[in-house]
Amino acid sequence: MPAMADMHDHIGHHSPHDSAAAWTGHWLLMVVAMMWPLYGTAAAAIAAASFRRWQAVTVATFLGVMSVLWLIVGGVARTIHYLADSRSAWWTVGWLAVAIVATRSLWRARALQRCARVSVLAPSGRRAVIGAAHTAVRQWPRCLLLCGPVMVAMAGAHELMVMAGGTAAIWWEQRHPRSFRDPVPAAILLATSVGVLIAAVSRTLA
């Protein structure tokens, strides 16, 4: 069994030492691929309340604000990774463990049901844009609870296995927000954690 230190620098193809521009690009790509599909219901509500010629603007505002908020979270997470110089598999597994434990939290289960609401939506003009932005801010805590630990786990290392497992867990939970203590996302995250460790050990041994 390799020592913990040996498993450093053995995860992912993007480290915290990548250029800021490259990291931002990859992070945004990840947000678009993983997060945007989760916002379909809210985007549909926003579009239904808007005049046709304003639909693109209001939906884009909602998605834009969500993405900016995710960018901020990513930036914070990346800074933590950078300061801790944590390219270790243990770091990723640690955050996945946080995500697994969180799925058992009663407070989190409660919060997941509460934030999925749209705000007052005007059909056009400045108030339409503000309403769409406010909806994004209002739903943000839910997104953070749902995806935060998994996204932080990926902030330092965009490993395919973590992305796939994290995405599956988040999507499942987003689709079943009222499924109290659903074992499925926890099982997916656990399998991902085991996979990350096995991959890291294999690379170390190789």
Add this chain to the structure above:
Amino acid sequence: MANIRLRRDIWSVAKQDENAARTQEWDPVLRGYAHGVELMMRLGGRANRNTTPKPSLDVRSWEWMANTHLTPKGQKHMQPLWASCAHHDRFFLVWHRAYLAWFETTIQTLIDDREWALPYWDYSDPARPETLELPWEFRVEQRTVDGKLVDNPLYVDSGDRPGHPSAEDVDIVEAMSERFFVREFPVRGFGGVDGQWKLAGYLEAKPHDAVHDRLGGIMGDVSLSARDPIFWLHHANLDRLWEVWRQLDGSVDVLDQGGISQQLASEWGNARFAFGGGSTIAVYSVDDMMDTTTDPLNYEYEVITLPPDIASTVMDNRAKARRDAITSGDTTLPPHLAWIAQSSRGLIGEETMVPEDTTPPRQHWDPVASTPGQMTVGDQGAAHPLRFDERQMASFNRAATAANALIAVDGPARPAGIIIALMGVRALTGVRAPVACHSHYIVGVGARDGSPIRDAGTFSTFGLNGTRTDEERNYTIDATALIPELYDDGWDGGELVVQVRPETPSENPETAPKGLSIGQITVFLRR
């Protein structure tokens, strides 16, 4: 499998007068209920406004039960499974069914009677107007147990339960006439809407909200209402009305309904509701809730048919809605069946040979006008002319004309429907009155400034008084039936005056509730 218990109509077991309720032994159903409530109250909590915050409270206590629904402002020692109620939500009915099941099981355990079943308060039979009053067992301060007068745990002081509903408040025709459990915003279904809108389904709006508000006091405050023992019988009746609706010909429940969003299908199919706390958590799945005669529910209702007059009106309304969908081309029936239905309607005068569609009619609703900003509704109400957006109307008219052409309707395009959406409605906070807004408001529409205002509908503000100041609700009022009158008033289809006013303005302006703020009013037209 356990025996199937019978949830009785309260009027089959209640005493006929005040004296009998005070001096005679009660029916076992109500005796068991009172005993259970009393035991719960001994564990913590009372049927009043006072909170008794304790760091450790029994999950079977009255306060825990009530707080699971919603907690008063400033509640201390908050628990994660408190304040879990689903209001203005498509999960309203199923969540409350699970909540009642948990409550009923707790009482059974406390009184050690597995056969006991919660009774229901049926108030919706127009032939029995006396049922609008509360049963005497809930209105006498003392009752007789083993020959002795003792305090009645079901009693609530008249100041905390000042009113009673009117026949209009408990009218279930509109709710029962809707065939589909959910519809797409801005249209409402029997149980809610498909989407993220905080919007009540028909049954939740009336009789649920209306009865709460009319009883007033504790029942009129959503954060306290479950502390009133009548709360549980009111909700048992709503649960029964859901069963009544489900057994009506043509009703389509959530997962049987075509065209619902994947989000709703997965959310509904996997929902599980948790109650209690610590090591005593009871979990109920939606599957558990869809058949009341199997585990873990094991109950049925004494009556699950509509009174004959209501049944006849409901079925007529459903048939008319179906005919309208077929003639307007909105039906979701396959084309050959729609053709048969339309043909047979003319030939044999009925459509029973064609199966009912399980997908709601295809309706296209477009927003065409909105208020420029927030609107305040004081004691005298407020009206606002809403000018329709010209470019949006041009687009609407093109689409409507094309749709009309498809079904060969002559003449210029006219809207097939009008819905007024009131979004982000909040109670204005104030210190002038014990409540912040009136309980019932009327929404009226006029063809133009100076035209007569015609009442389109009402809404009840249950949930806004007593809750956090940022608590808000959305309401939709269908004004479609007024379209001919609006044209008679000279409506040019270019604007609409929307008025919102309290149903009963205060007699004394000094004590008038402060009123409502409405974040946005939007007018939707249907092509």
